[in-house]
Amino acid sequence: AQKVTQAQTEISVVEKEDVTLDCVYETRDTTYYLFWYKQPPSGELVFLIRRNSFDEQNEISGRYSWNFQKSTSSFNFTITASQVVDSAVYFCALSEVGTYKYIFGTGTRLKVLA
Amino acid sequence: DTGVSQNPRHKITKRGQNVTFRCDPISEHNRLYWYRQTLGQGPEFLTYFQNEAQLEKSRLLSDRFSAERPKGSFSTLEIQRTEQGDSAMYLCASSPTGAVDTDTQYFGPGTRLTVL
Numbered sequence: 335a336q337k338v339t340q341a342q343t344e345i346s347v348v349e350k351e352d353v354t355l356d357c358v359y360e361t362r363d364t365t366y367y368l369f370w371y372k373q374p375p376s377g378e379l380v381f382l383i384r385r386n387s388f389d390e391q392n393e394i395s396g397r398y399s400w401n402f403q404k405s406t407s408s409f410n411f412t413i414t415a416s417q418v419v420d421s422a423v424y425f426c427a428l429s430e431v432g433t434y435k436y437i438f439g440t441g442t443r444l445k446v447l448a
Numbered sequence: 449d450t451g452v453s454q455n456p457r458h459k460i461t462k463r464g465q466n467v468t469f470r471c472d473p474i475s476e477h478n479r480l481y482w483y484r485q486t487l488g489q490g491p492e493f494l495t496y497f498q499n500e501a502q503l504e505k506s507r508l509l510s511d512r513f514s515a516e517r518p519k520g521s522f523s524t525l526e527i528q529r530t531e532q533g534d535s536a537m538y539l540c541a542s543s544p545t546g547a548v549d550t551d552t553q554y555f556g557p558g559t560r561l562t563v564l
Contacts, residue, residue, distance in 0.1 A: 338490075367551060377537065379491070379555035425490050429551065434479060434543075435504065436553065438490030 336361050338428050340439035347416050348447050355411045355442045357426030363387075368402065368409045369427040369436065379425070385409065386431075416446045450474070452556035454540050460562045461530055468526045469559045473542030480523050481553060482515055483539040484508065491539050497523060498545075530563045537561075 337360040347353045359368065370382040383393065385402050393400050397414045413420055423443045427436040453472045461467050473480045479498050483491035494513070495505045499520035509515075512530075517523040527534055537560050541553035 369552070371555070376557065377560075378557040379539065379541075381552060381554060384549070384552050427490075431551070433504075434496055434551065435481070435493040435506075436483075436491070438492070440488070440490050 336428055336430065336437045338426050338437050338439035340424075340426055340442050342442045343440070344443040344445070346445040346447060349418060350415050352412060352414050353416050353444065353446075355413075355424050355426075355444065357409045357411065357439060359407050359409065359426070359428045361428060361430060363430045365431040367429045367431065369429070370400065370409075370411050371425045371427065372422045373425060373441070374422040382411075413444075416444075418446050418448050420444060421446045452540055452542055452554055454538075454556040454559050456559060457557060458560050458562075460564065462564050463532060464529055466526065466528045467530060467561065468524055469538055469540075469561075470522060470524050471540030471556060472522045473540070474544075474554055476544065477542035477554075478520075478545045479543045479553075480517055481541040481543070482523070482525050483541065485537040485539055485558070486535075494525075527561075530561075532563045535561055535563045 339358045366387045368385045371379045373379050399412045401410045423441040425441045426439045429436050455470045481496040482494040485491040494509050495515050497517040500517050512528045515525045537558045539558045541555045543553045
């Protein structure tokens with residue numbers, strides 16, 4: 335069965351600190367997508383990144399970076415030099431190719447303090 | 449290109465009443481999805497459409513729930529005889545097909561339902 339685990343319920347950091355959000359997934363399929371979404375207090379889920387199972391290259395986008403390791407079934411997300419505007423709930427999600435529905439983790443609430 | 453829109457944004461109703469929510473996807477997105485999110489949890493899949501065809505429904509979608517996408521554009525989600533356990537945020541998303549970002553879902557702001 336598919337499952338996504340985000341063990342960190344809430345993380346608090348001081349502005350400019352780096353922070354890593356963990357995501358561990360389970361799937362029996364060899365072809366799948368992994369995603370990260372941000373949910374600010376307004377409630378709308380904002381797409382951040384999609385990674386397919388054949389692409390294990392890490393990715394960097396500005397202050398954001400993602401580390402995908404198939405060997406440990408993890409897809410971790412790092413924010414460098416965090417800012418107050420990064421405060422939100424972050425969700426990791428899994429989708430097996432061809433099924434289209436997402437399986438979400440329970441989210442990690444990030445609080446960045448000024 | 450405008451994003452996914454949902455109406456209403458908030459709905460308060462009394463137990464036993466029927467409610468209907470509307471979702472307008474990003475134009476030209478063939479796939480449309482409904483999810484439900486309760487406090488402190490991630491969104492849970494309810495159903496999805498490809499054009500006007502409803503292709504998958506979750507076990508979460510009881511007989512009191514019905515979704516339609518009559519012309520392959522907007523969609524409605526109706527809940528009949530609401531119960532307090534239906535209180536949640538109802539999220540709609542859409543995704544393109546045959547594009548670079550196919551299978552990437554873009555979400556609307558959600559409709560928050562409170563059943564008293």
